[in-house]
Amino acid sequence: MAFVQFTGVSLAFGARDILSDAALYMSSGTKAALAGPNGAGKTTLLRIVAGLLPPDSGDRAVQKGTRVSYLAQSGEVFSGCTVYEEAEKAYGAVEALLAERDAVGARLEGSKEGDDDLDALLETYHHLDETVSGSGYWRRADRIREVLEGLGFKPEDSGRQVDELSGGWQMRVALAKVILENPDIMLLDEPTNYLDLEARDWLESFLASFPGGFIVVSHDRSFLDSTVKEVYELWNGRLTRYPGSYTAYERKRAQELESLFKAWEAQQEEISHLEDFIRRFRYQATKAAQVQSRIKQLDKIVPIVVPEGMKKVRFSFPPAPHSGRIALTMEGVRKSYGQKRVVDELAMTIDAGSKIAFVGRNGAGKSTLMRIVAGVDTDYEGSLRLGTGITVGYFSQDVADSLDESRTVEEEASSACPLNLLPGIRGLLGAFLFRGDDVGKRVKVLSGGERSRLALLKMLLHPANLLILDEPTNHLDLDSKDVLLDALKRFDGTVLFVSHDRFFIEGLADRVLELSCGASPRIYYGDYAYYLSKKAEDDANGALAAVPPQRGGKPSAIEAKPTDAKAAREQDKRRKVERNRLRRREEEILARLEELGAEKSGIIAAMASPENYSDGARMKTLQTASEALELEVSSLSAEWEAVASEMEGYADLD
Numbered sequence: 001m002a003f004v005q006f007t008g009v010s011l012a013f014g015a016r017d018i019l020s021d022a023a024l025y026m027s028s029g030t031k032a033a034l035a036g037p038n039g040a041g042k043t044t045l046l047r048i049v050a051g052l053l054p055p056d057s058g059d060r061a062v063q064k065g066t067r068v069s070y071l072a073q074s075g076e077v078f079s080g081c082t083v084y085e086e087a088e089k090a091y092g093a094v095e096a097l098l099a100e101r102d103a104v105g106a107r108l109e110g111s112k113e114g115d116d117d118l119d120a121l122l123e124t125y126h127h128l129d130e131t132v133s134g135s136g137y138w139r140r141a142d143r144i145r146e147v148l149e150g151l152g153f154k155p156e157d158s159g160r161q162v163d164e165l166s167g168g169w170q171m172r173v174a175l176a177k178v179i180l181e182n183p184d185i186m187l188l189d190e191p192t193n194y195l196d197l198e199a200r201d202w203l204e205s206f207l208a209s210f211p212g213g214f215i216v217v218s219h220d221r222s223f224l225d226s227t228v229k230e231v232y233e234l235w236n237g238r239l240t241r242y243p244g245s246y247t248a249y250e251r252k253r254a255q256e257l258e259s260l261f262k263a264w265e266a267q268q269e270e271i272s273h274l275e276d277f278i279r280r281f282r283y284q285a286t287k288a289a290q291v292q293s294r295i296k297q298l299d300k301i302v303p304i305v306v307p308e309g310m311k312k313v314r315f316s317f318p319p320a321p322h323s324g325r326i327a328l329t330m331e332g333v334r335k336s337y338g339q340k341r342v343v344d345e346l347a348m349t350i351d352a353g354s355k356i357a358f359v360g361r362n363g364a365g366k367s368t369l370m371r372i373v374a375g376v377d378t379d380y381e382g383s384l385r386l387g388t389g390i391t392v393g394y395f396s397q398d399v400a401d402s403l404d405e406s407r408t409v410e411e412e413a414s415s416a417c418p419l420n421l422l423p424g425i426r427g428l429l430g431a432f433l434f435r436g437d438d439v440g441k442r443v444k445v446l447s448g449g450e451r452s453r454l455a456l457l458k459m460l461l462h463p464a465n466l467l468i469l470d471e472p473t474n475h476l477d478l479d480s481k482d483v484l485l486d487a488l489k490r491f492d493g494t495v496l497f498v499s500h501d502r503f504f505i506e507g508l509a510d511r512v513l514e515l516s517c518g519a520s521p522r523i524y525y526g527d528y529a530y531y532l533s534k535k536a537e538d539d540a541n542g543a544l545a546a547v548p549p550q551r552g553g554k555p556s557a558i559e560a561k562p563t564d565a566k567a568a569r570e571q572d573k574r575r576k577v578e579r580n581r582l583r584r585r586e587e588e589i590l591a592r593l594e595e596l597g598a599e600k601s602g603i604i605a606a607m608a609s610p611e612n613y614s615d616g617a618r619m620k621t622l623q624t625a626s627e628a629l630e631l632e633v634s635s636l637s638a639e640w641e642a643v644a645s646e647m648e649g650y651a652d653l654d
Contacts, residue, residue, distance in 0.1 A: 002066040002184035002212070003027040004049060009058030010237075011044065017237035018044050019055065024232065024239060026185055030213035033224045033246055036234035038433055038477050042217050043073055045234055046187045049215070067093070069183035073190045073217075074167070076174035083165070084158040086173055087144045090180035094135045101128035135182060147176045150202035151195070152362055168194035179206065186214040192223055193474070196362050196500050219477050221246060222502035236305065264304045274298045318418050320465035320493035324388035327352040327466055327494040328373065332382035335368055342368050343380070346521045348513075352387065352465070355488070355495045357505045357528060360515035366498045367470050369515065370396065373496060374468045386466070390494075393464030395472055400451035405444035409434050409454060412443055416458040431483040432457045433476070449475035460484075465493035473501045502528070510638065526642035527635075579650035582643050589640045596633050600626065 005025040011018045018041035026032070026049070034042050047053040050070035051060065062068070078086045104125045111118050136143055148158060151172045162173060171194045178186060192200050200223060207214060207227045215232070218224055224246035231242045231249035242249040274294045281287035328350040335343040342365035350356065358366040371377035372384065374394035386392070404412055409429065417425055429439050432453045446454065452475050460467075467488075473481050485507050488495055499505055505528045512524040512531035524531040603626050607619065 001027055001063065003063045004061070004066060004068060004185055006048065006055075006058055006060040009048065009055045009060070011041075011048070011053075011055045019048070019234075019239065020237035022058070022234075022237075022239040024049065026213050026215060028184055028211065028213045030185070030215065031207070031227060031229045032213075032215045033228040033231045033249075034215050034217045034234065035231050035246075035249065037479075040234045041237075042234055043189055045239070046070065046189050046215070046217070050187050066185065067181070067183040068185045068187065069178045069181045070187040071175055071178045071189055071191055073193070074171065076170055077167075078162040078165075078170055078173060081162060082158065083148065083153065083160050083162055083173060084144060086162050087148060087176050087180060088140065090177040091135070091137055091140055093181070094132055094137045097128055097135075098132050098137070101125060101132060104128060140180075144176075144180060147179050150199065150206070151176055152199040172199070175203075182212075184212045186210075186212065186216075188214060188216040188218075190217050190219065192218050192220045192500070197359065197502065198361055200500060200502070219473075219481065220501050220503065221250075221478060221481075222506065260304065267301065267304050271298065271301065317460060317487055317491045317493075318421070318463040320491065321389060321391055321463055323352050323390050323465045323493075325352055326350070326387040327354065327390055328387060329385045330382065331384075333369075333372065333384060334381040335365065335372065335377075335379075340517075342517065343372070343515070344520055346382070348521075348523055350494065350496075352390075352494050353492060354511055355508050356497070356511045356513055356523075357509035358496065358498045358513050358515060359505075359531070361517070364515040364517050366515055367396065370394075370468050370470045370496065370498065390466050391464045392466045392468060393459050393462055394468045395456050395459045396470040397448075397452055397474070399459065400448070400455040403443045403451060403455060403458075405442065407443055408439065409441050409443065409446070409450075410439040412454060413457055413461070416461045418461065418463070421461065428457060428461075431480055433480055453480075456484075460487070467491070467493060467495045467497075469495065469497040469499075471498055471500070473499045473504050524642070525645040527638055529635075530639055530642055575650055579647065582647050582650070586640065586643050586647070589636050589643065593633065593636055593640070596629055596636075600629050600633075603629070 003026060005023075007023045009019050009022045009024075022045070024045075034045065036042050044053065047070070048055055048060070050068055051062070052070065104121055108118075108121050108125060111121060145155070145158065149155065153169075153172070162170065165173065175188075175191050178188070191203060195203065200220065204223055204226050207216075216224070216228065228246055230244065231246055233240050233242065233249070233253070242252055244252075274297055277294050278291055278298070281291050284291075326349060330349075331347050333343055333346040334341065342363070346369070358369060360366055368377065372380050374392055376394065404415070407415070410425065413429055413434075414422060414425055417428075421428070426439060429435070434441075434450075434454070441450075443451070443454070456469075456472055472484060476484065481501065481504055485504055488508055495508065497508070509528050509531075511526070512528060514522045514524065514531070514535070516522075524534055526534070603622055607622050607626075611618075
């Protein structure tokens with residue numbers, strides 16, 4: 001059985017322990033996440049497991065024949081060949097075995113019956129031949145195309161020179177090579193950073209069926225929940241294993257952190273009392289013995305350390321300026337680059353307060369539409385009107401170039417900060433991963449990711465009621481994403497956003513706009529789960545539209561009636577079937593909401609009962625049941641609104 005393990009591993013950088021007596025065992029069945037605060041040493045640990053970095057002490061053992069592949073977080077640069085040729089290099093180890101097999105074969109040809117080494121040569125040749133055959137080497141062309149397309153490359157990209165690719169696409173090539181190596185164990189350092197939703201979903205499916213083991217670092221909670229069965233946490237140099245999903249780990253860790261914070265607060269209070277007594281009575285001779293006793297007590301206290309990255313920060317937006325009921329209206333918006341149409345006949349009205357996710361494959365026009373709405377790109381056809389009182393806040397990766405490089409991080413953030421938030425500016429910077437000495441760095445020395453985080457924080461601090469966010473979750477860790485998501489959910493303005501983080505989309509979007517090259521945009525009046533369900537249903541049924549008529553009864557481009565009479569009758573028939581389905585679903589939802597209302601009343605009555613409210617465990621159970629009901633009511637209510645909106649599109653059939 002293939003495995004990698006290390007025991008008693010320690011590593012320090014200066015006075016700081018990165019690893020302290022750590023142990024890890026990985027086999028073909030391992031499906032694990034590696035978690036921990038930013039800067040805890042996760043990348044360092046992966047490099048030790050990969051054998052690329054020797055620890056200060058400890059033992060590393062690898063089962064003979066175990067193949068380990070490592071994907072670095074960034075920095076992979078390829079040149080001098082095509083995308084396909086670079087991907088094919090993943091089979092280099094197999095080609096070495098093939099050469100070894102051929103060399104053994106040549107020796108066999110020169111052997112004679114009865115030679116002492118004949119049996120050994122035959123066995124070696126057979127083993128090498130089976131290994132090569134089992135590697136998929138002879139089917140590598142199909143496999144390379146499958147993996148490249150799964151990671152978002154178009155068929156014609158195979159012939160492109162790798163030198164032409166951006167850093168993000170080069171990292172996709174690096175990931176493709178790790179997958180194609182077909183190792184026993186994969187070490188993946190933030191593989192989802194450069195993937196869109198479709199490529200991320202493909203990688204998720206691949207890992208679900210991958211027969212080997214892997215350990216992955218990722219800031220995508222939904223991805224981790226779908227792929228891992230255990231979590232290793234690196235914190236203060238200690239490596240701790242938590243069995244179960246990533247959500248189970250977070251739940252368990254939250255309980256532990258709550259206990260830790262309580263212990264820390266109690267210790268701080270004890271220290272404060274001791275120091276206060278020592279300060280008050282240090283110079284009173286009658287209290288000398290008591291003072292010395294407390295000094296000894298103080299010296300014996302082992303400080304409880306709460307790492308900065310584990311302290312939760314709550315961020316609130318400045319109040320959104322008052323606006324009218326409509327945030328934005330678009331009519332016939334079209335945008336082309338040469339012969340390529342990326343936005344086609346988009347007509348929609350966006351209500352103030354909506355939270356709309358823009359989705360679609362790379363190149364579908366998401367960022368282009370964001371720039372149009374933000375007023376950055378004015379070279380388009382059609383009309384776009386902002387509603388009364390609408391003020392825009394726009395974030396994209398390019399915005400980071402407008403930062404003042406002569407300022408420190410804290411100075412640059414403070415320059416955009418409302419006075420009421422200034423006292424907490426360091427906490428907000430901490431939420432966006434600027435902690436300790438980082439706040440004193442000059443902007444000119446920041447990395448690209450650090451600049452993006454600072455630009456995002458600056459934009460969020462500026463009062464606006466229409467936020468346009470293009471990939472705001474890039475370069476944020478899970479805690480920072482949670483801070484941003486919580487703030488956006490409580491924000492009373494309008495949000496249009498693009499993100500490749502499914503958990504973030506699921507938590508924020510109440511509508512989804514799907515963009516697709518060569519097809520009219522579609523808006524889905526429901527959350528991301530509704531979008532996925534309705535899209536799958538539409539694809540299965542060959543439905544023509546997911547969009548109800550816009551205000552004023554104007555049909556969208558994808559609802560145009562066919563001119564052929566027979567085709568028109570067929571379309572009407574399909575529309576009637578869909579209308580009837582919607583009516584049935586509306587009745588089901590309303591019936592279920594009535595049931596939930598009755599259940600909720602029963603729970604409230606139970607919670608008011610003396611024998612229950614005096615029983616802590618029973619009250620917790622009832623509270624959990626109540627919260628579950630509220631979630632279902634909220635979900636069904638959103639779906640009911642979406643169904644009602646869709647039914648408006650079939651009013652002409654009544």
